[in-house]
Amino acid sequence: MKALSQLLSAIPVIEVIGSDDKQITDVVSDSRRVTTGSLFVAVRGTQVDGHTFIPLLQYSGVAAIVCEELPEFLETSITYIRVANSAVALGHLASEWYDNPSRQLKLVGVTGTNGKTTTATLIYEMARLMGYKAGLLSTVCNYIDTEAVPTSQTTPDPLTINALLRRMVDNGCLYASMEVSSHAAHQHRIAGLHFTGGIFTNLTRDHLDYHKTVEAYLQAKKSFFDDLPSTAFALTNADDKTGQVMLQNTLAKKYTYSLRTQADFVGRVIESRLDGTSMSFNGREVEVLFTGRFNAYNLTAVYAASVLIGWPVEQVLVAMSRLVPVAGRFQAFHSPKGFTAIVDYAHTPDAVVNVLQAIREVVGTRGSIITVVGAGGNRDKGKRPIMAKEAALRSDRLILTSDNPRNEEPADIIRDMEEGLDIEGRKKTLSIADRREAIRTAAAIAQPGDVILIAGKGHEDYQEIKGVKHHFDDREVVKEFLL
Numbered sequence: 001m002k003a004l005s006q007l008l009s010a011i012p013v014i015e016v017i018g019s020d021d022k023q024i025t026d027v028v029s030d031s032r033r034v035t036t037g038s039l040f041v042a043v044r045g046t047q048v049d050g051h052t053f054i055p056l057l058q059y060s061g062v063a064a065i066v067c068e069e070l071p072e073f074l075e076t077s078i079t080y081i082r083v084a085n086s087a088v089a090l091g092h093l094a095s096e097w098y099d100n101p102s103r104q105l106k107l108v109g110v111t112g113t114n115g116k117t118t119t120a121t122l123i124y125e126m127a128r129l130m131g132y133k134a135g136l137l138s139t140v141c142n143y144i145d146t147e148a149v150p151t152s153q154t155t156p157d158p159l160t161i162n163a164l165l166r167r168m169v170d171n172g173c174l175y176a177s178m179e180v181s182s183h184a185a186h187q188h189r190i191a192g193l194h195f196t197g198g199i200f201t202n203l204t205r206d207h208l209d210y211h212k213t214v215e216a217y218l219q220a221k222k223s224f225f226d227d228l229p230s231t232a233f234a235l236t237n238a239d240d241k242t243g244q245v246m247l248q249n250t251l252a253k254k255y256t257y258s259l260r261t262q263a264d265f266v267g268r269v270i271e272s273r274l275d276g277t278s279m280s281f282n283g284r285e286v287e288v289l290f291t292g293r294f295n296a297y298n299l300t301a302v303y304a305a306s307v308l309i310g311w312p313v314e315q316v317l318v319a320m321s322r323l324v325p326v327a328g329r330f331q332a333f334h335s336p337k338g339f340t341a342i343v344d345y346a347h348t349p350d351a352v353v354n355v356l357q358a359i360r361e362v363v364g365t366r367g368s369i370i371t372v373v374g375a376g377g378n379r380d381k382g383k384r385p386i387m388a389k390e391a392a393l394r395s396d397r398l399i400l401t402s403d404n405p406r407n408e409e410p411a412d413i414i415r416d417m418e419e420g421l422d423i424e425g426r427k428k429t430l431s432i433a434d435r436r437e438a439i440r441t442a443a444a445i446a447q448p449g450d451v452i453l454i455a456g457k458g459h460e461d462y463q464e465i466k467g468v469k470h471h472f473d474d475r476e477v478v479k480e481f482l483l
């Protein structure tokens with residue numbers, strides 16, 4: 001329970017109609033979760049407007065309602081609080097409700113099109129290697145110290161975020177890292193959080209179904225940096241063309257990392273192999289268990305963030321060599337027949353390019369690359385032909401298949417992908433909608449020295465078809481066909 005007046009002190013209020021001398025039993029943003037004494041926050045969503053449920057709450061026992069627009073009829077038993085932006089208010093109220101856990105640990109947020117899960121997870125791992133308890137909010141899984149808490153989102157809603165951060169603090173966690181998706185930034189899911197630092201990885205095409213333009217997508221990510229406090233660090237990728245844009249309006253202390261130019265934190269790739277890379281961080285050489293330039297970027301960001309957090313450089317350098325790849329990110333499986341299969345979450349054109357470049361760098365002309373890839377249904381359609389085109393350009397054989405078709409027909413998605421292929425591309429391509437069959441075919445074609453890339457689903461252990469998640473795990477399937 002908390003006094004309504006205390007909760008309201010956390011948000012800018014336009015007007016309060018009714019008494020603020022009440023005890024609140026719960027803060028909710030879903031009318032279906034209202035119980036006696038709840039504070040309901042009416043948020044305008046992508047499907048419905050939370051305001052439409054206000055009249056239905058008449059006899060629900062709701063104590064107070066935060067909204068942008070007052071309903072026509074006001075109940076005397078309910079306190080109405082008018083605010084300029086309910087989504088922002090919800091973020092602040094969620095923090096206040098859980099006693100501001102983000103101020104009781106050091107929280108680092110990671111945004112960018114690709115590399116968020118990898119970077120956030122490795123910062124969490126680094127904190128643990130430094131001997132601290134830590135927490136993680138990521139696409140793959142949330143962690144409260146060592147306890148895994150399953151997730152279905154990259155960045156959860158504000159009440160879930162704060163509930164998890166609260167549990168981290170109560171568990172003794174001193175550090176937490178989290179992914180900040182563009183959806184979350186745009187929908188103010190992170191409003192009210194106190195960040196110790198923010199990291200930008202890169203910006204390439206994705207999610208245009210939601211943001212419509214690259215500019216709007218960029219602005220969503222930038223808003224995370226715009227809102228960082230002056231005490232925080234803002235760490236950006238100097239090699240990305242939008243890297244500097246992220247820092248334009250931030251109050252935070254600005255830092256850069258790079259693999260190519262002068263920067264505060266410089267990473268260099270010395271030698272790349274399928275099982276690791278020799279690289280250096282600010283001139284100090286380290287063997288890491290990761291492959292590909294994109295991972296060298298992620299690791300340089302992790303090194304930089306670790307130093308900016310204040311962990312001792314010598315210990316950080318030793319720990320860099322102990323970090324291991326994240327589930328479903330460039331996860332390699334070696335066949336006794338002499339070929340290798342790599343399961344990777346590349347589901348954007350840029351990620352497909354990066355992961356194939358990384359493989360080609362190591363394989364050279366000694367082996368062929370066979371790529372199995374699809375694209376998700378009910379997601380950015382524009383990326384489909386580009387993903388197929390880039391995959392065909394960089395592979396010897398290409399098998400187009402199904403990802404999560406969701407409510408679309410797999411054959412339609414594959415057709416959209418095929419549109420991106422020229423004559424040369426079509427010659428080397430097979431389309432096999434059944435993903436299991438596609439992987440089996442790749443394994444049957446593979447010769448010793450070849451590398452199969454199975455892209456798009458990484459850690460996912462399901463295939464979502466018409467609202468139902470069927471068990472499907474690329475890693476399990478590939479293991480079956482290695483022998």
Ligand SMILES: CC(=O)N[C@H]1[C@@H](OP(=O)(O)OP(=O)(O)OC[C@H]2O[C@@H](n3ccc(=O)[nH]c3=O)[C@H](O)[C@@H]2O)O[C@H](CO)[C@@H](O)[C@@H]1O[C@H](C)C(=O)N[C@@H](C)C(=O)N[C@H](CCC(=O)O)C(=O)O
Pocket residue numbers: 029030031032043044045046047048049050053139152153154155156157158181183184187189
């Ligand atoms: C499209 C989208 O982003 N939707 C997110 C959004 O929900 P919404 O705006 O669609 O909600 P809505 O259904 O319109 O409802 C609006 C409001 O009315 C309320 N409501 C609704 C019904 C009712 O009876 N009563 C009621 O009060 C809802 O609780 C909500 O507060 O806000 C919700 C709470 O934060 C999110 O859970 C939800 O994510 C959905 C499940 C989703 O799939 N989102 C994806 C696209 C997403 O966010 N992805 C990114 C990562 C992408 C990546 O990794 O690349 C992520 O961060 O996970």
Ligand SMILES: Nc1ncnc2c1ncn2[C@@H]1O[C@H](COP(=O)(O)OP(=O)(O)OP(=O)(O)O)[C@@H](O)[C@H]1O
Pocket residue numbers: 112113114115116117118119139154179201202294295297298328329330344345346347350351352354355458
């Ligand atoms: N720094 C990077 N630059 C470009 N591509 C990357 C980078 N890091 C990872 N990738 C590619 O993107 C895929 C997804 O990586 P990761 O899960 O770390 O990103 P993410 O930003 O969390 O993605 P999502 O938005 O889906 O949660 C990887 O499997 C890899 O193919």
Ligand SMILES: N[C@H](CCC[C@H](N)C(=O)O)C(=O)O
Pocket residue numbers: 154347375376377379403404456457460
């Ligand atoms: N979290 C992202 C990644 C999707 C990965 C891919 N497997 C797909 O289903 O499109 C999304 O929901 O757009």
Ligand SMILES: [Mg+2]
Pocket residue numbers: 116117138139140154179
């Ligand atoms: Mg992620």
